[in-house]
Amino acid sequence: xxxxxxxxxxxxxxxxxxxxxxxxxxxxxxxxxxxxxxxxxxxxxxxxxxxxxxxxxxxxxxxxxxxxxxxxxxxxxxxxxxxxxxxxxxxxxxxxxxxxxxxxxxxxxxxxxxxxxxxxxxxxxxxxxxxxxxxxxxxxxxxxxxxxxxxxxxxxxxxxxxxxxxxxxxxxxxxxxxxxxxxxxxxxxxxxxxxxxxxxxxxxxxxxxxxxxxxxxxxxxxxxxxxxxxxxxxxxxxxxxxxxxxxxxxxxxxxxxxxxxxxxxxxxxxxxxxxxxxxxxxxxxxxxxxxxxxxxxxxxxxxxxxxxxxxxxxxxxxxxxxxxxxxxxxxxxxxxxxxxxxxxxxxxxxxxxxxxx
Amino acid sequence: xxxxxxxxxxxxxxxxxxxxxxxxxxxxxxxxxxxxxxxxxxxxxxxxxxxxxxxxxxxxxxxxxxxxxxxxxxxxxxxxxxxxxxxxxxxxxxxxxxxxxxxxxxxxxxxxxxxxxxxxxxxxxxxxxxxxxxxxxxxxxxxxxxxxxxxxxxxxxxxxxxxxxxxxxxxxxxxxxxxxxxxxxxxxxxxxxxxxxxxxxxxxxxxxxxxxxxxxxxxxxxxxxxxxxxxxxxxxxxxxxxxxxxxxxxxxxxxxxxxxxxxxxxxxxxxxxxxxxxxxxxxxxxxxxxxxxxxxxxxxxxxxxxxxxxxxxxxxxxxxxxxxxxxxxxxxxxxxxxxxxxxxxxxxxxxxxxxxxxxxxxx
Numbered sequence: 205x206x207x208x209x210x211x212x213x214x215x216x217x218x219x220x221x222x223x224x225x226x227x228x229x230x231x232x233x234x235x236x237x238x239x240x241x242x243x244x245x246x247x248x249x250x251x252x253x254x255x256x257x258x259x260x261x262x263x264x265x266x267x268x269x270x271x272x273x274x275x276x277x278x279x280x281x282x283x284x285x286x287x288x289x290x291x292x293x294x295x296x297x298x299x300x301x302x303x304x305x306x307x308x309x310x311x312x313x314x315x316x317x318x319x320x321x322x323x324x325x326x327x328x329x330x331x332x333x334x335x336x337x338x339x340x341x342x343x344x345x346x347x348x349x350x351x352x353x354x355x356x357x358x359x360x361x362x363x364x365x366x367x368x369x370x371x372x373x374x375x376x377x378x379x380x381x382x383x384x385x386x387x388x389x390x391x392x393x394x395x396x397x398x399x400x401x402x403x404x405x406x407x408x409x410x411x412x413x414x415x416x417x418x419x420x421x422x423x424x425x426x427x428x429x430x431x432x433x434x435x436x437x438x439x440x441x442x443x444x445x446x447x448x449x450x451x452x453x454x455x456x457x458x459x460x461x462x463x464x465x466x467x468x469x470x471x472x473x474x475x476x477x478x479x480x481x482x483x484x485x486x487x488x489x490x491x492x493x494x495x496x497x498x499x500x501x502x503x504x505x506x507x508x509x510x511x512x513x514x515x516x517x518x519x520x521x522x523x524x525x526x527x528x529x530x531x532x533x534x535x536x537x538x539x540x541x542x543x544x545x546x547x548x549x550x551x552x553x554x555x556x557x558x559x560x561x
Numbered sequence: 562x563x564x565x566x567x568x569x570x571x572x573x574x575x576x577x578x579x580x581x582x583x584x585x586x587x588x589x590x591x592x593x594x595x596x597x598x599x600x601x602x603x604x605x606x607x608x609x610x611x612x613x614x615x616x617x618x619x620x621x622x623x624x625x626x627x628x629x630x631x632x633x634x635x636x637x638x639x640x641x642x643x644x645x646x647x648x649x650x651x652x653x654x655x656x657x658x659x660x661x662x663x664x665x666x667x668x669x670x671x672x673x674x675x676x677x678x679x680x681x682x683x684x685x686x687x688x689x690x691x692x693x694x695x696x697x698x699x700x701x702x703x704x705x706x707x708x709x710x711x712x713x714x715x716x717x718x719x720x721x722x723x724x725x726x727x728x729x730x731x732x733x734x735x736x737x738x739x740x741x742x743x744x745x746x747x748x749x750x751x752x753x754x755x756x757x758x759x760x761x762x763x764x765x766x767x768x769x770x771x772x773x774x775x776x777x778x779x780x781x782x783x784x785x786x787x788x789x790x791x792x793x794x795x796x797x798x799x800x801x802x803x804x805x806x807x808x809x810x811x812x813x814x815x816x817x818x819x820x821x822x823x824x825x826x827x828x829x830x831x832x833x834x835x836x837x838x839x840x841x842x843x844x845x846x847x848x849x850x851x852x853x854x855x856x857x858x859x860x861x862x863x864x865x866x867x868x869x870x871x872x873x874x875x876x877x878x879x880x881x882x883x884x885x886x887x888x889x890x891x892x893x894x895x896x897x898x899x900x901x902x903x904x905x906x907x908x909x910x911x912x913x914x915x916x917x918x919x920x921x922x923x924x
Binding site: 209212213285289296297319334402405406409 | 667669670673674676677680681684685688691692694695697698701702812813814815816817818819820824
């Protein structure tokens with residue numbers, strides 16, 4: 205299970221899966237995520253559905269992103285498509301009592317009973333989208349020709365991380381007038397914001413500073429705030445006969461954390477599942493007072509930029525009135541807490557570290 | 562009253578214990594029809610499935626068309642203007658995107674949406690596999706029930722035959738006894754009364770011989786058709802499972818590539834890799850579409866013929882029952898004789914092969 209079955213993908217099977225999924229779900233709850241992050245209840249709903257599906261034998265394996273340590277797109281899509289077909293399937297299936305009565309007669313009845321219970325359990329429950337895009341009109345002044353929008357994108361990123369990006373911006377141009385007229389009753393205007401949406405979508409893997417500059421460069425747009433909330437990467441060590449199960453490509457998730465993790469693994473002997481869950485926030489906004497990174501795993505662009513590029517970078521920054529603040533909190537099991545504390549200490553950051561019980 | 566008379570009274574007053582519910586032409590017809598209703602319900606389910614398969618086939622065809630277009634345009638072979646010139650046409654295949662310019666959509670996002678649609682299609686098809694497997698199991702349960710009916714009918718037929726034989730023996734005894742008493746005497750009248758009662762019992766139980774015999778044969782035919790239906794469903798379910806499992810695995814394996822390639826394509830970098838990934842996805846859709854095509858052929862070749870056979874069986878059964886009703890009175894004597902002949906033959910066979918089978922159960 206430590207080897208890749210396809211690009212960036214590990215397949216987890218058997219008894220390690222329920223423990224892994226249950227700890228992930230508990231970790232999300234323990235992290236006390238605010239609305240900067242993807243909706244915790246929906247992600248948790250998907251994780252719980254995955255666990256139910258595996259318990260019911262609907263799937264033989266859980267696909268996990270070998271870099272991010274989270275269930276991958278195939279796994280999240282399974283939950284989505286199960287929700288899509290659940291209603292129709294339940295209407296075609298016999299009722300629970302019928303399957304309960306016949307479960308010992310033939311294997312098919314026992315299997316269908318499990319499937320029916322699984323569908324009944326997930327119907328109407330929250331679940332995470334692969335992508336979700338909303339645009340809300342915050343304020344509109346026809347006299348001055350300004351409109352303030354909040355663009356909200358949740359995305360299971362190609363990096364394997366679950367990302368939420370919120371951008372607050374003001375449009376001042378004749379170009380937006382027609383689009384504002386297109387606003388629907390909910391105050392959303394998908395047509396008006398396709399270009400923004402695509403730009404944000406394509407750049408979702410980059411940090412808030414990058415997004416701020418990129419969006420602010422678009423004519424007629426003034427960006428007020430860009431914030432990113434990221435779930436992951438997750439590192440895990442799941443005891444298993446033979447060798448413990450661990451992510452295969454943590455370096456591609458976060459090299460700094462992966463380096464510390466590899467060293468920690470050399471001495472780890474715990475019989476319990478050990479997890480480290482990361483929750484990053486990254487804000488570029490006009491109202492940030494001090495430019496700072498309290499993220500032990502990611503520096504500010506300004507501190508890591510090459511000398512040859514520094515002059516051009518500073519010129520760019522002078523054009524935009526914003527500051528950047530990065531932060532990261534962790535949820536860890538007891539055995540891995542020392543690892544995270546050491547990483548934070550080495551970086552000189554003070555981070556929230558919640559214990560996962 | 563002689564010892565012989567006592568024995569005759571015993572036989573005549575005996576309550577022949579047929580198992581199950583009593584039988585009549587009408588009850589047999591009702592019972593057969595009830596069993597046929599079960600088959601009809603299953604055939605109806607299959608007809609719905611056939612219609613649904615047509616829908617799935619159409620949807621799959623559309624999905625495949627989109628993916629092929631993607632693949633062809635990314636390959637640059639479908640248009641002189643290259644990838645981006647052709648991409649507008651691809652977008653026209655996606656609902657709601659006809660009027661949107663290429664630069665306004667992310668390829669990664671489009672591919673993820675397409676992936677989800679394809680995964681849903683495969684899951685829908687797999688869902689029907691469950692329905693079929695349940696139907697198959699229910700039909701095998703039905704076959705078990707029909708087998709019970711067949712055994713019951715065969716046992717009852719044997720009981721009827723044995724009783725008819727006894728009655729026939731009594732009839733012969735009474736005939737001989739009648740010869741030995743004065744014609745018109747009280748004894749003669751009593752014997753004639755017994756003869757009438759025996760004749761009536763012979764009529765009743767020889768009718769049972771035929772009804773239980775007919776029931777046995779009809780249930781056997783019904784079982785054969787039910788078995789064919791179950792086998793049809795099993796084959797279909799196995800085909801669906803095989804294809805959907807293959808398609809599902811390919812989609813699972815392709816997901817990370819699709820995501821990665823979508824991202825790369827958004828950055829206008831690795832177009833060649835994108836083509837490679839899409840081929841994996843197209844292969845999955847090919848597998849699924851092939852299954853639907855095969856299923857269609859399977860239906861055309863098997864289900865229609867099966868339905869036709871079942872309908873023919875229906876007509877034949879009704880006709881037979883009607884004829885039986887019409888002729889029953891006319892051939893009563895012949896039927897009694899036939900039952901006796903049959904009983905005698907069974908007895909002889911039993912005597913040769915196993916005396917227990919033909920021995921009277923009582924007396």
